[in-house]
Amino acid sequence: MRKLENSELERKSVSDFKLATKTPISIILDDIRSLHNIGSVFRTSDAFLIEKIYLCGITAVPPNKEIHKTALGATDTVAWEYNKNVLDVIENLKSNKTKVYAIEQVENATFLDNFQPTKDAKYALVFGNEVYGVSQEAIKICDGCIEIPQLGTKHSLNISVSAGIVVWDLFQKLDPKK
Template sequence: MMHYEIRQCTATSCAFRFPAAEDQRSGDRCPWCGAPTQVVHRLPIVAQTAETHLSEGGRMPLAGLLDNVRSLFNVGSIFRSADGAGLSHLYLGGVTPTPDHRKLAKTALGAEQHLSWSHHRNSVALAETLRASGHVLWALETGGAAVSIFDIEAPPLPLVLVVGNEVTGVDPDLLALCARCVSIPMAGRKQSLNVATAFGIAAVILRHRCDGALGAQPSGSLESQVPL
C-alpha cells in the first residue's frame, strides 16, 4: 500500500505545512524557505475500485455532452464529477479531448477508467441521434431563457446535460435541439462559473432530483441504453 506524508517545516518562523509522497525526497526540505522538514502524519493512499466507488443507487440514466470543451483539465475534472454523481456516459464532441491523452488522467484521477465515454466529430449530429432515440437534452447556459437549476424538480429521463466551449458556449444549432436551458444563479460580480465547476454542481443537483423522484425503484432498474 502506498502512503503519503504530511510534512512541516522545522523553522518556527516558517512552519510551512504540505503533503508529499513518502518517496518524494524533495519533501525533506521546505519548498518555502529550504529548512529541514519533519513528518507530522503518514497516511495510506487507498485506491478505489469499480465495485466500491459507486453509490447504492448505481448509475442513473443521466449523461453529459461536452461540446468543444478544449481544456484537458476541465474535461478531466468533468469526468471526476460525472463519475461521482453516478452519470452513465460522457459524450465528447468536436475538439473535446479524450482520456487517451495522458494529461487528462491526472485531473480525472482514475474516473475515466470507470465511466463510459465516446467521441463524436459533430455534436449537432449526435444530438439529433440522441433525440431520435428518446433522450431529452438540457443545456447548461446563461441567458434570459435559462431557468435556475434550483427551481427544477425531477428532470425527464433519460437526460443529457449539455455544456459548451469555454469562450463561445454551446453551439447555437445544438442549443436549438435542447428542450430547456438551465443556469446556476450567481450572487457576485461574475455571472458565470468555470465550465467544469458548473457541470459538477449541475450533475450533483440533477442526480439528487432523480434520487428523490425515483428512489423507490430497485437498484439497477434505471440504466438507460446509451447510443454510442
Template sequence: MIDQLTHQETSFQKRKFPIILLLDNITSEANLGSMFRLADAFGVEKIVFCGSEPNLQSNRLKRTARNTFKTVQFEFFEDSVKTIKNLKTEGYKNIAIEITSSSNPIGSFSLNEDEKLVLIAGNERHGISAEVLNLCDELYHIEMFGENSSMNVAQSVGIALYEITKAFNKFHKK
C-alpha cells in the first residue's frame, strides 16, 4: 500500500536560494496567496510587492497561502523601476517571465554559481510594463502548445521557479 506523506514525513531538504520574487502590480488575492506558497516551496529569499500593496487581511489570500504569508519574508515598494534599479546595484541579475519578441524559453535558463536573481512577474491583465522589461538582463517565456498565448501568472511563476532552482541545484550536486 502507498501512504501519502505528511509535511513532517518528507525528506525534502530545506534551502534558501538567492532569488527575490518581484511582483509588478499583481492584484489578485488568489494569485498573491499562491505567490507566498510558491516562494515557500521553492526557497525564495523574499517577495517584493510593487505597485499594489497586498491585503494580508484578505481571507482569499490567507486560504490560498495556507499560512506561508506568516513565514515568507516580504516587502512593499510603490515604484517597480526604482526598486529594480536598487536591487541591480546590490548585485542582483533581473530576469522576467514574459512572452516578448526577444524572450527565450525558460527551459534554456542557465546561471553562474554565484549569481543572485530577481524574478519579475507582471500584472494579470497587462503583464510586465515596458519600462520594467527594459531594465531586465534576460527575458524568458514558457513554451505553450495550445491556442492561448498566456497562462495564469502564479502558474508561470511556479514553472519558472522550478527551472531556476533546478539550475541552482546543479551546483550543489557536484
C-alpha cells in the first residue's frame, strides 16, 4: 500500500462542487456553542455533498476564523443560511416535502441502524445544543427522531461526531448504485 498524494484524490473545484448533484440531506444546527463543531459539520457536509446547512439560534456563522480552523474552506462550498428560529426552518422544510428528523434520545426513537430512508425523499437532520440537545418544541414538530445506539456510560456524543455518523449512514443507505 502507498498513501495517496493530494494530487491523486480527484478533488472537486469549488465551482464543480456547486454544480454537482447533491445528496438529498440538509443539516440543521440549533444553538451550537462550539465553533469547532460548526466547522467540522461543514467539512463533513462537503465530504458527502450535503445540500445545505441551516444555522439557527446562537449558532455562529461564517466567516469566522474558529469555524474556518476545522471547516478548512468548506464554508465556501456548502450552501448555508442563518435563521434565528429553528421552528421556522423545520416548518418551511416540511412544507416543501422534506422529512425532518431530530437526532436525539427520546421515547420511541428509531435507532440509526433500523432507520431506512426512502431514496426519492429529501431529509433534514436536526442537531441541538451540546448540553441540552434538540429542544422539545423542535422534537414535537419533527417527523421523527433518530437515535445513535450507544453502549457505554456517557450516552452522549459530540455534535460533530454524531453528524459524521448519521450522515455517513444515510449517505450509504441512499446510494443510488445500491
